[in-house]
Amino acid sequence: MAPAAPASLPMEADPSGFTERAPALVSLLPDEALSLALAQGDAFAVHAALTARLAREAAGAARDTLRELLAHRALFVVAERPPSLHSFLGTGLALTGLPPAPQQETPFIARRAVCLFGVPIWPLGEHMARRGRDGQLEVLGRVAGASGSRTARWRGLLAIGSVLLAGTGLAVAPFFEREVQLVNGLSRPVEVRLNERLITLQPGEIAKQELFGLGSPHHVEARWVGAQTPFEVLSLESTQRAVYNVLGAATLEVGHSSAPRGTHRLEGRTGSLEPQDEMLLQGSWERTVRDLADAGKWRQAAELARAIFLADPSAMQAGEQAALLLVNHSPVQALGFARELQRTFQADPVIGRLAQDIFLALGERSEAFTLYNTLVQTDPESVQKALMAVRVAPPEQQRTRYAQVLDRFPDSPEALRAVARVRLADGYAKEALNLLERAQAQGPESLEDLELRVRTLGSVKRFKDASAAVREFAKDPSRRTWELLLLAGRLARIAGPSRTQYISRDLIPPALTGSPEHMVTFVLLTGESSATEQDVKAVQEAGARDALELTRTVFKDWDKAVQMASTLSDKALSRLDPETAALLALELSHSKGPSSADPLFNSSLSLMAARKPLEAYVLTGEVKPDFPWLPPGLQAAAHLVRARVVPDNRFVEQAYARWADVLGGMARRALDAKYEEPSPQLPPSPPRFDRRFVHFTLFGLAQERAAAAKKAAEEAELARLPQAPKPEGDRIPRPWPAP
Known part of the structure; x- marks a missing residue:
């Protein structure tokens, strides 16, 4: 059965x-x-x-x-802002078809229509309403798919056609002219087709269009400039002042000076304004997604970010935000999103990595490997698909599988760099550098490839060559991104002025020069200079300000920073960089229990995927098979927190951290600062008297002997502890055996 x-x-x-x-x-x-x-x-x-x-x-x-x-009309009611209802002497916009007065106290469905002297002539839609205790009608929502509206419209027109032809045009004239405001909250220009008009909207632009009609819905399409296929098509309800917000991306505030409650947010893709309303653009899609998430509307935030990403796959930030929201709140939908990306963008390695990160964050490595391995079987000549499949293969198999890809594609720069990454992770920096030089001769490198080469050069102490590589890469202004700026800033601090061949601040993207948040973040994450309390307070957004204050406290007062991290708001968590979050999460995990670290680990996809190997190393010293493939900054965080868990082994763990992260990321600057930035040695003070007149008293001599004895005892105690490992041959020390 x-x-x-x-x-x-x-x-x-x-x-x-x-x-x-x-x-x-x-x-x-x-x-x-x-x-x-x-x-x-x-x-x-x-x-x-x-x-x-x-x-x-x-x-x-x-x-x-x-x-x-x-x-069942009530089933299809959509909550939205009450529509405009204005009439004079029975002419205007009004609700019609109301039930008898005693029945109006319970919700009922009425039709909004253009009326002429009390006679409905043009239906505009159906709404659910009720009569409140104050006797006023309250519109509760709009009913989807009003039926019979076209027939009713023509019947109404025929019934009073003679009246219209008799000279009532002046009464209806105000309803002929319609206003539509088009808003682009995206980061690229958009072409909007409004009925037969074609309007190009620049990012952040509001364009006002005047149209004439009796209320027929407007046909609207949005596409990228030069594209043939629209990414959004909808029917816009014709009101006196309609609004179309492309994809619902822009943050819009609506209100007027005489409004008793000030302004309110206009959400969604379409809306309507009152005659006295003023509309202001307060932010682009990034702020809209953030505000929705901060308000607890994660579903709307995720759907908006997803829609933007699918319309513009180059907007990786939108895809990452959609993925993070779904993984945290709806793993089933997140898994569906990952499958959709894998199915739709099979040839795009960047989007493929995002899809794989979702699978890994959900603990679905085996499904990801099955899906991507199937792509390899259908297209065996694609090196990109082969490398993508290896990335989600069982970690213990990845060394062998990457080597097999290089054997099949010996001249592929992608395969050469993939194997170089493996060899560097295992400690063979010189061999990795040889592979990277071969790859550079075969094809151009991305920013990710540049970082790999910079870290490899740093591992063999060729910081001047690493600085030259960054300078050469930055000659193309289009490459000057936030990620390049952070890489350049960290390298400049490690290399020092004598070996740095660029000025870090010259690489700041123009769009970020006026952003206090980005400038303070740059200073904190690179150590380029110091950030003051006033610098942090200049950041207006509360979540970003709290995240920056926590990051600043990490360097000033570690214990206080850990306490702050345990109570950090969701707004601030979303703005914390992954290395800082990992460092604090691992400290909380071992000191207060794993559950206390959940919010920090859940603040990024990379931390979700890396949590098990990180915690295993910190708590037990076990090197999981996927630990060697973690980012260097996360490995350094695990080593330095492990040094706090097992203080007697601190010299070993500190050395591992320094070898893993040669660019001195957040973990090393926070918990290994003495090595990172040694105090300058002051020159000895000149003697106050000629040496012939210096006499040591018995008291002074005793003090000197006591200090020497204390120092010798301390050195003997430290010598008892395990010492930092040293390179063996060409291999940099790693906490796992040589493969």
């Missing part, structure tokens, strides 16, 4: 609870269009899916169910 269908779907499949309010929907599944609409939580999409199903459904029980569901 087949199992009974569930009464409702889980929250991941039906976030808005449609099947809970209408269990009959479950009987219509499986249905791909309906399932997608339910997962989106979109009442309009659910109504459209049911309507399309009714049109093709044969007579029977399913068709009867569809009719009953579509007749």
Whole structure:
């Protein structure tokens, strides 16, 4: 006997609870269009899916169910800002079809329409409303898919056509002219087609368009400049002052000086303004996503970030934010997002790494390897697909698999760099450098490739050559990104002025020069100079300010920083850099228990994937198979926190940290600062008297002998401890055996 269908779907499949309010929907599944609409939580999409199903459904029980569901109008109510309702002498915008007064205290459905002397002539949509205790009508939401509106419109026009032709044009004239404001909160120019008009919007631009009509919805399309296919198509309700916010990306504030409650946020892709409203653009999509997440609206934030990323795959920050929100709040949806990226962007290694990071953060390495290994079998001549499959292979197999890829593609710069990364991780810096020089002769390098070469040169103490590589890479202004700036700043501090061949601040991207947050972050993460309390307070956004204050405290008062980290807000956690978060998370994990470190580890995909090997090393000293492949900054954090867990072994762990992270990241600057920045040695003071007149008293001689004895005892005690490992041949010390 087949199992009974569930009464409702889980929250991941039906976030808005449609099947809970209408269990009959479950009987219509499986249905791909309906399932997608339910997962989106979109009442309009659910109504459209049911309507399309009714049109093709044969007579029977399913068709009867569809009719009953579509007749349940309250099921498709969408909460939104109350619409504009203004009329004079029965002419204007009003709700029609109201039930008798005693029945208006419970929610009912009415139609908003353009009325002429009390006669509805042009329906605009259906809304759920009720009469409040104060006697005023309250509009609770809009009803998706109003039925019969076209017929009603033409019937209304025919019924009073003679009145319109008799000279009532002046009464209706205000409703002929419509205003549409188009807003671009994306980082690239966008072409918007509004009915027959084509408008190009620059990033951060608001364009006002004047149209004429009696209320027919506007057809709107948005596409990138020069593209043939739009990334967004929708029907915009025609109101006196309509707003189209491309993808809902821009942060919009609406209000007017006489408003008693000030301004309010206009959310979503479409909206409507009152005649007296003023609209201000307060931020781009980054702020919109952040504000939604900070307000606890993670689902809307994730959907917006995902939509932006799928429209513009070069916006990696949007994809990463969508992935992080989904992994933290809905692992099922996150897994679906990873599969979607793997399926859609098979030839893009950057997006492929994002998809793999989601799989790894969810602990689904085996599924990722199966999916990417299948791509290799379908396209065996693709070196990119082969390397992507090895990246998610079982960690203990990766050395062998990378070597096999290089054997198959001996002249591939990608394969050469992949094997070089493995050899550097295992401590063979000279061999890695030879491979990187071969790769550089075969093809250009990315910023990630440059960092690998800089770290390899640093491992063999060729800091001047590393500095020259950064200078050469930065000659192209388009390459001057935030990530390059951090790399250049850290290298400059380690190399010193005599070996640095550029000025770090000359590489600051122009878009960031006016950002106090980025400038303070640059100073803190690179040690280029010191950040004052006033510098941190100049950052306006509270979450960013708290994250920077914590980062600054890490260098000033470690114990206080750990205490601050345990109570850090979600707003600040999202702004903390991964190395700082890892360092504090590992300290909390061993001192207060793993659960206390959950928020910090969950602040980035890379930390989620790296948590098990990091904690295993800190708590037990075990080197998991995937520990060697972790980023150098995270390895250094594990070594230095391990040195605090086992103080007698601190010299060994400190040495491992220095060998792992030659650029001196956050962990080394916080917990190995004495080695990183030794105090300058002052020249000896000149003697106050000629040496012939210097006489040592018995008291002074006794003090000197006591100090020497104390120093000797301390040196003997330190000599008892395990000492820092030294290189063996060409291999830099590592805490795992040579492969």
